[in-house]
Amino acid sequence: MYCLRLVNGEDLKDKIEDFCKEKGLDTVVIFSSVGCIKHFKVRLAKAIAYMEIDDHFEILSLNGTVSKGKAHLHIAVSDDKGQCLGGHLAKGCIVDTTVELVLGELKEYTSERRYDAQTGYDEIVFKEVCDE
Numbered sequence: 001m002y003c004l005r006l007v008n009g010e011d012l013k014d015k016i017e018d019f020c021k022e023k024g025l026d027t028v029v030i031f032s033s034v035g036c037i038k039h040f041k042v043r044l045a046k047a048i049a050y051m052e053i054d055d056h057f058e059i060l061s062l063n064g065t066v067s068k069g070k071a072h073l074h075i076a077v078s079d080d081k082g083q084c085l086g087g088h089l090a091k092g093c094i095v096d097t098t099v100e101l102v103l104g105e106l107k108e109y110t111s112e113r114r115y116d117a118q119t120g121y122d123e124i125v126f127k128e129v130c131d132e
Contacts, residue, residue: 042087
């Protein structure tokens with residue numbers, strides 16, 4: 001288990017990926033995320049368009065996996081009216097005052113990304129580590 005606090009101006013996705021790489025973590029999940037951002041950037045459904053907004057948002061949810069330093073994360077935020085937005089976390093999502101994260105390494109698993117002809121993307125493949 002790892003606890004990480006990000007500060008104003010840091011890129012949310014970059015910092016998560018950098019932290020996992022620096023620690024040599026193989027397969028990581030986000031257990032908890034609390035904080036706010038001032039620049040929201042996500043890729044929308046269908047993986048074609050991006051949404052970028054400069055405003056203050058509270059993080060409602062941030063979840064997904066980091067496999068060998070590459071993150072696949074989804075984020076949901078709310079604005080000052082309680083309206084929600086979300087999508088696939090992109091580089092450029094910038095922390096406002098703070099973001100507190102709790103990350104967990106899945107030591108029982110290793111992971112890698114492999115091309116999946118059905119989806120057209122490099123998809124994560126989990127493999128259980130056997131203690132023999």
